[in-house]
Amino acid sequence: MNAELVSELELPRHRTARARFITALGPLTALAGAIWAIVQPYRITLLHPHGQGFWWLFVEPPLLVIAVGLFFYFAIVPGLLEDMGDARATSR
Amino acid sequence: MTPVQPPAEHVHWLFATGVLLLGLCLLAEVFVGSEVWTRRAWRAYLWPGLAFALGVLMWPVMTFYTNSTIHMLAHGAWAELMMFAGAVELARVRGKLHSSAWSLAMAAAFLGSGVAFLVHEQNAWLFMRSAFLHHVLGWTLVAASVFPIARAVRPRSSVAATGFALTFVVLAVILYCDRDVAPVFGHISPLAGAPHR
Numbered sequence: 668m669n670a671e672l673v674s675e676l677e678l679p680r681h682r683t684a685r686a687r688f689i690t691a692l693g694p695l696t697a698l699a700g701a702i703w704a705i706v707q708p709y710r711i712t713l714l715h716p717h718g719q720g721f722w723w724l725f726v727e728p729p730l731l732v733i734a735v736g737l738f739f740y741f742a743i744v745p746g747l748l749e750d751m752g753d754a755r756a757t758s759r
Numbered sequence: 760m761t762p763v764q765p766p767a768e769h770v771h772w773l774f775a776t777g778v779l780l781l782g783l784c785l786l787a788e789v790f791v792g793s794e795v796w797t798r799r800a801w802r803a804y805l806w807p808g809l810a811f812a813l814g815v816l817m818w819p820v821m822t823f824y825t826n827s828t829i830h831m832l833a834h835g836a837w838a839e840l841m842m843f844a845g846a847v848e849l850a851r852v853r854g855k856l857h858s859s860a861w862s863l864a865m866a867a868a869f870l871g872s873g874v875a876f877l878v879h880e881q882n883a884w885l886f887m888r889s890a891f892l893h894h895v896l897g898w899t900l901v902a903a904s905v906f907p908i909a910r911a912v913r914p915r916s917s918v919a920a921t922g923f924a925l926t927f928v929v930l931a932v933i934l935y936c937d938r939d940v941a942p943v944f945g946h947i948s949p950l951a952g953a954p955h956r
Binding site: 685688689692693696720721722723726728731732734735738739743744746747750751753754 | 764765766769772773775776779780783784786787790791794795796798799802935
């Protein structure tokens with residue numbers, strides 16, 4: 668009886684760790700972009716926009732990294748977590 | 760003559776953005792498993808579609824940014840290989856192709872891309888930063904082709920899948936570091952031109 672309880676407890680914990688990793692992936696990416704922006708502020712042309720052309724204002728690598736992290740977090744992760752829950756429910 | 764817009768370094772950064780998203784998607788797939796990842800059709804097609812799109816976008820790069828025959832041929836071959844590998848992955852998702860040996864198409868794309876980088880970068884490693892990064896990108900891709908080969912041999916290997924996904928993240932980091940004219944480890948050739956920001 669004890670062994671059964673342990674196995675029931677361990678499986679969801681394992682899956683929760685996966686869900687946590689997936690949830691953290693986007694914010695960690697955005698954080699990396701934010702740290703990059705702080706370390707190399709000259710890569711953010713918006714901080715000194717005078718005399719810059721369109722492409723220098725539009726394509727700013729640290730901001731692109733932050734954008735990718737946020738896009739992944741808001742557009743991809745919610746459905747993924749939902750499907751992980753569904754898969755867990757159907758496997759029970 | 761007016762230089763082509765956007766500047767080449769911006770093109771590298773835009774490609775880096777696509778490649779980074781690709782890497783995150785592949786990492787997520789490794790952790791949730793292909794069964795969960797492919798539960799929604801748009802998600803299943805996302806990374807093969809992105810890979811194919813990056814191949815298509817390589818054509819305008821070939822047309823507008825290459826300044827020598829070898830440069831143009833390298834980018835053309837590269838575009839074809841990326842589109843081929845993306846198309847094969849799309850066909851696998853669609854259920855048209857079944858054998859795991861088709862992963863070798865991605866291995867060919869990695870090898871072809873790596874060789875393209877190495878062939879078209881004719882300056883030495885420390886000529887300037889972009890030359891250094893092209894050499895690094897080339898050798899990274901050549902070395903990383905072991906991951907799609909491993910996926911063809913052992914389709915369920917999590918090491919191969921994780922290595923494959925992390926390769927894209929590493930490629931994105933290297934592409935983001937690219938600059939047109941900038942020193943690398945304090946070195947820049949006087950022939951490279953005046954460094955800018």
